[in-house]
Amino acid sequence: MKSSSELAGSHLVFQSVAAQAEAVHCGESVAIAFSGGLDSTVLLHAAVLVLGARRCVGLHVHHGLNACANAWRSHCIDIASQLDIVFDCRAVKIADMPQQSIEALARDARYTALRQMCKAHRIRTLWLGHHADDQAETVLLQLLRGSGLPGLAAMPLKRLLHDGLVYVRPLLSVSQTSLEAYARQHELCWINDASNTDIRHMRNALRKHVMPKLAIYFPGYRDTLARTARHAATAQRLLQDFSINDLGACIYVSQPTATVKRFDASFPISQILSRRALLELSDERAINLLRFWMRKSGLATASSARIKEILRQLRDASNSTTLRIAYSKQYLCLYRDRIWWESQDDQIFIRKIIPLSTEFQWSGQSVWHLPVWQGSIVFVLSNINDERGVQCSVLESVPLTVRARLGGERMRLRVGGPLRTLKNLFQEAAIPTWQRHLPLLFTGDKLLWVPKLGIDPNVAGRGQVRIEWRPDIPLI
Template sequence: MNSTAETPADRLVLEAVGFSLSALAADARIAIAFSGGVDSSVLLDAAVRVAGASRCFALHVHHGLSAHADAWLAHCEAFARERGVEFAAEHVEVSRDAGVSVEAAARDARYRALDGMCASRGVATLWLAQHADDQAETVLLQLLRGAGLAGLAAMAPEYLPAGASATRVRPLLHLLRAQLEQYASERALHWIDDESNADTRYARNALRHEVTPALAVHFPGFRDALARTAAHAASAQRLLDALAHIDMEEASRDEGRALSHDALLALDDDRALNLMRYWMRALGLVAASSARLGDALRQLREIGAAGEGHGLRIDHAGHALRSYRGLVYWEAGDSSEPADETTLAARAVSELAWQGESIWRLPQWRGTFIFADAGVAPGDPDTIPASVLQRAVLSARSRSGGERMRTSEARNAPSRTLKNLFQERGIPAWKRDVPLLYIGDDLLFVPLLGVNRAALPEQVDEAESRVKIVWREDLLIA
């Protein structure tokens, strides 16, 4: 669906949207992040003119930070309906914790909500309305914060964040705010003016209202210059990422969840730090400061490749960097306990009255218990009589610390703590976050360790059918 462009601003906006649309399949649907401000109003209006209303979704996030938030939601829904566009909204809670930037918390909550709405609708493309002024402000903010190349690269025209279902596209990134405002005025669009945009206590607003106007007077082309800086930084970051990918192939262990201590320490400091930053991004962790990463690498070198590193602890954003048996890994939770004593975060208990089911899906654990028919195999220590599973309700529980089990078939053999068994088998801490399978109040099975022989009856019918229990993580399920 095309429209004849009548003015320079009209033509520029429609061409920008058309260019982004041309990269998509003819029937691909597009989600537009729609706040109701002038920028997203222009993007939604132009998307409808170029792609047609039937291909567009308008997605709104209600932060609840303003007294006008409900009115904004109503405005956005009406704006979308007027254009025949399907509309959806989601309310989010924004963290007000001390030390947490409200801007950053709102942004994180917004993107999580947008990604969720895209995923639930099967939409693979999310259009965002940031423009050239936003890009210039982002580069300036990152420069003032002392950011590295990844920060200076600012906002990419198109990218798929780790864990997101929709590719984020910014069709208007090379256009100026003034050009969008001209389009909106010519189209007689009505939009929301968020009062918080005038609050210069926020760093971005201070730049927008007090710094960039002065730059525009003395350096009229500063936006283009900063856009080139972002492009150069992005190019350099891609080269660093390519190098880190090469190093990752050598150092990666356990599908990237850990690094080889030896391989990491074999690199010089610059290259090792580059690998660590790349690895953290791949794991979805918040970027750490240069000082924190430098301290981590220093400590790793001090304990040496042969050291167990139990004393190593670098806390960062809800995780702790640890070293164990030649591997370096991030352990969830800012615990003060050593890695092999970690108490893992509790999950909701799940229960099952087993009646011969072959699988028991546990979404909160991202995995599945499989109950495989093993026939009549009384001598197999990894199987149990089917009647045991029907003795009481099965439950999957988190570790709470101090659990014990007996892996030996000998009745007089002592039970041992799960901690000791995990250590003995060299199972690293990040793999120990597994569901414990109970039958009634008795621990029956522990993934990676096996059956608790103490939970089995002393006398069994050797002719009884037996079951083999297996735990499979989602990634391993066919």
């Protein structure tokens, strides 16, 4: 005979899973992250009852960090076979990286593997077994770490990824006690991971020593902390709306009269910001905007101290100051009124000085790869009288060579115009000094073309060949 508490707990689990099942398109399969522990075992079993075995796919990640990992995989295979569902497993290797916890590395590897398996099975919805106790622990941990609103918002019920995959946590409002009641009622078997009791990990210490005390004096602490997470998530969404509007107002435009209506947050952040517009904001709004911009640029969240220091440097810089602030394998660059991000990997001239005597001769190829400059000069056929083209006779009359910039080189950018130094032309084009180490293309002793500036029409004449510069695409 089942107790009333077990029946109530079992009903709560079933009800929560059924509520999320309604959002799944009819006939569409759902993947369940299945570690073999209590929460994922209950979730998988309830999913099969609600959706049917044909629509459930169990996904297991084999980390290899625990001596029992092979036994856990075998257990999960057996459970999947008993439930008659599709099962998939991926093994991951966790590389030892200094200053990063093995738990964080394992989590990242696990989610990467889960996304890969979802893609392989053409699944758009992944169910995760996090429950109310997990959520309460997460909120409390973030509070103790002094996290901001994104941290306090903790784990959302649903999260849409850029590739269209949706993470769903159907058990987020269900306590562990209810999960245990469900498991007992349905006589489920699950894995008990001994590492979950290791109090050297902060979350385990909270679970063992703090949460039981909270339950005595604050019996409803799970609901209270969950409500805190929802309030934080709401406030964070409002801040994001502010950020989107502020970003739209701060996008750099070359014409003062140009207007930017509204930034579309679905596009990757490739915009250049105006320092003037950024500094018109209060410190609080400027910091909020910088955080948003960094997140959308795929950068790790900066600490409060670091982001305040970045803003201070931007405020203290004079109009003629050039800045490059290193952060997370990127440079935050300031030149004149423009602020943008550049990868440190792209800044080859910071680490490598091209010899001044460097010179290469063209052999007639349409794509002339220049590894020392990490890019290629490309010759493209165009209109016969292209104003920005060069005549074939010019390319063939004398040897075409590429040389490193020595300083003092001059060229004209319009017919009959004065000879001007590249330094002045780069300054007018607002090209920062660290981006001026470019290959110069000469026909004989005459400077014909410079990347980012263009061609000298007095040397080129109008012709049917355009010259383009294409930087190498780094392989990651």
